[in-house]
Amino acid sequence: MGIVSVPVIAGLGTAQPPAASQDELWEGFFSRHFTGSTRALAERIFANSGVTRRQAAVNPLLEDVSDWPTERRMRRYQVEALPLGKEAVGRALTAAGLDAGDVGMFIVCSCTGYATPGLDILLARDLGMAADTQRMFVGHMGCYAALPGLGAASDFVTARGRPALLLCAELTSLHIQPSTARVDTQQIISHALFSDAAVAAVVVPGGRGYALREVASVTDTSTADHMTWDVTDAGFRMGLSSKVPQVLSRHVRGLVDDLLARHGGTVSEVDGWAVHPGGPRILNVVERELALPPQALAASRATLDEHGNCSSPTVLLILDRLARSTPSPRRVVMLAFGPGLTLYAVLLDRQD
Numbered sequence: 071m072g073i074v075s076v077p078v079i080a081g082l083g084t085a086q087p088p089a090a091s092q093d094e095l096w097e098g099f100f101s102r103h104f105t106g107s108t109r110a111l112a113e114r115i116f117a118n119s120g121v122t123r124r125q126a127a128v129n130p131l132l133e134d135v136s137d138w139p140t141e142r143r144m145r146r147y148q149v150e151a152l153p154l155g156k157e158a159v160g161r162a163l164t165a166a167g168l169d170a171g172d173v174g175m176f177i178v179c180s181c182t183g184y185a186t187p188g189l190d191i192l193l194a195r196d197l198g199m200a201a202d203t204q205r206m207f208v209g210h211m212g213c214y215a216a217l218p219g220l221g222a223a224s225d226f227v228t229a230r231g232r233p234a235l236l237l238c239a240e241l242t243s244l245h246i247q248p249s250t251a252r253v254d255t256q257q258i259i260s261h262a263l264f265s266d267a268a269v270a271a272v273v274v275p276g277g278r279g280y281a282l283r284e285v286a287s288v289t290d291t292s293t294a295d296h297m298t299w300d301v302t303d304a305g306f307r308m309g310l311s312s313k314v315p316q317v318l319s320r321h322v323r324g325l326v327d328d329l330l331a332r333h334g335g336t337v338s339e340v341d342g343w344a345v346h347p348g349g350p351r352i353l354n355v356v357e358r359e360l361a362l363p364p365q366a367l368a369a370s371r372a373t374l375d376e377h378g379n380c381s382s383p384t385v386l387l388i389l390d391r392l393a394r395s396t397p398s399p400r401r402v403v404m405l406a407f408g409p410g411l412t413l414y415a416v417l418l419d420r421q422d
Contacts, residue, residue, distance in 0.1 A: 075276035076283075077227040077234075078421060079220075081168070082390045083161025083270045085154045086377070087127040092116060092262075099130040100261060103249050111255065116262045120350040120371065124265035124378035126243035127154065136246040136304075143244045143305050147183025152196075154268040155189050155239045159197060162235070162270035166279075170197040174232030177222055179208040179215035179382045181299060182240045182306065189239060212299055213346055214406035215382040216269075217414035221285035223273040231275050238382040239268040245305040260308035263349055265378030269386035280393070280402060280418040286329045289410040293317045297409045314348070315355040317411045323359045326403060329415050335401065342399025342418075343367055344388040346406035347374035356405065369395070389418075 096116045104112040127150040128135055135143060155178075163170060176199060178190040190205040206222060208215050216238045223234035242264035247257060273282065296317060298309035330336055337360055345356050347370050357367055369391045377387060385406045392399055404416040 075231070076281045077224040077273050077275060078277050078279040078281050079271050079418070080274045080277055080279040081162045081164070081166030081272040082386065082393065083158045083163070083165060084387060084390055085157035085161070085268045086125040087154065087266050088129065089123045089125045090129055090131060091123050092119065092121050094131065095124065099134070103136070104253065104258065105249070108253050108258070112258045115255070115258050118350070119262040120347070120374045121263060121378045122375045125267060127241050127266045128243045130243070130246060135244060136248050138305070140301065140303055140305055144183055144185055147241055147244055148185050150241055151180070151183055151189055151239050151268070152192055155193055155237055156196060158239070158268040158270040159193060159235065159237055162272045166272035166274065168233055168272060170199045172233050173199050173203055173235045174230055175204045175206065175223065175226040175234040177206045177208065177219050177234065177236045179211065179219045179236070179238040180240055181210045181212050181215065181381060182242055182244060184209060189237070193237070210299060211382070212297070212408035213348060213379070213381050213384065214408035214412055214414045216385050217285060217404060217406050217416050218287070220271065220273070220282060220416055223271070224282040224285065227273050227275050233272060233274045235270060235272055237268065237270045238386060240381040240383055241266050242381060245307070247307060248304050255312070256308065256310040259310055259349065263379040265380045267377060267380035267383040267387060269383040269390065271386060278421055281421050283333055283417040283419055284329060285414070285416050286325060287412060287414045288321050288325050289412045290317055290321060291410065293411045294409070296411050299409060314411065315351045318352065318407060318413065319355050319359050321413050322356055322405070325413050325415050326360060326405070329403070329417055333417060337361070340401050340403050342392045342402035343370065344385050344392060344402060344404040345370045346385045347371065347379060348407055349379070350374070352407065
C-alpha cells in the first residue's frame with residue numbers, strides 16, 4: 071500500500087454582508103422592539119454581549135422581517151445566501167490554487183435556511199463543479215457544524231485522495247422574532263449576539279496548510295433541552311439555557327486533554343485556540359477550565375467583538391484570523407459547541 075497523505079486545509083475564504091454597530095442596532099431597532107420591563111433587561115444584555123459590530127444580509131435598520139412568515143424568510147434565504155456563498159468559495163479555491171472542477175466533495179453546513187435545490191446544487195452549477203462531484207448538506211447542527219463538516223471533508227480526502235470543499239453559510243438576521251412573541255432572556259441574548267457570514271475551507275491530500283490530525287466530540291444527551299432551534303411559523307426560534315456554561319465546564323477539559331494525549335501533546339503546547347464564542351461566558355468558562363493564559367482566546371474574543379456569533383462559520387473565521395497572524399500558530403485546537411449539548415474539537419498542525 072502507498073503512503074496515505076494527511077488531509078490539509080489549504081485555503082480559507084470568507085464573505086460577509088454589510089456591518090452595523092451594536093449601538094446602532096440597539097438605538098435604531100431593538101430599543102423599540104423590546105418594551106416595558108423587558109427593555110431595560112435587553113439594554114443590559116446588548117451592552118454586555120462582547121459584540122461591537124455585526125453583519126446582516128437583512129439589516130433590521132433597513133428592513134424589518136420580524137413579522138414575516140417562515141415561507142417568506144426561506145425565499146429570501148436563497149436570494150441572499152447564494153452570492154455570499156459564491157464569494158467565500160471563490161476566495162477559498164483561489165487561496166488553495168484550485169478550480170471548482172477539481173472538487174471531489176462539496177459539503178454545505180447551514181441551519182438558517184432550507185430549500186431544494188439547495189446551496190450545494192446551485193453553487194455547484196454556478197461555479198462549474200464537475201457532474202460527478204459528490205455533495206453533502208448538513209442542517210440544524212448549529213454552531214458546531216463546521217467541525218463535523220471538516221471531519222467529513224477530511225475522511226473523503228483520506229479515502230479518495232481528492233480535494234473536498236466545505237462551506238458554512240448562515241443568515242441569522244432572517245430569524246428576528248416578532249415583538250408580540252413570548253420574550254425571555256434566552257431570546258434577548260440570541261438577538262444581541264447573532265450575525266451573518268459565509269466561510270469556505272478547501273481540504274486537500276498533503277501539501278502546505280493546516281493538517282487535520284483528528285476530529286473528536288462528546289455529547290451530553292441529558293442536557294439536550296439546554297439549546298434548541300425550533301422551526302416556527304415566524305422563522306426559527308433559539309432556546310438557550312443559562313446552564314450551558316456549566317455543562318461545558320464538565321466536559322471541555324476531558325475532551326481536549328484526551329484529544330491531545332492521543333497525539334502526544336498537552337494543553338501547554340497549543341499555541342493557537344479557535345474557540346466558538348457562543349458569548350462572553352462561554353469563552354470565560356473555556357479559559358478557566360483549560361487554565362489558558364490571558365491572551366490565548368484573543369482571536370476568539372476579537373471575532374465576537376467584530377462579527378458577533380455567526381453560528382457555524384464563526385470558528386472558521388477565528389481560524390482564518392489565526393492563520394493570517396504573524397507568526398501563525400503551529401498547533402491549533404478548534405472548539406465549538408451546540409445542540410445536544412455537543413462539544414466538538416479539532417486538532418490542527420501547521421505544515422510548511
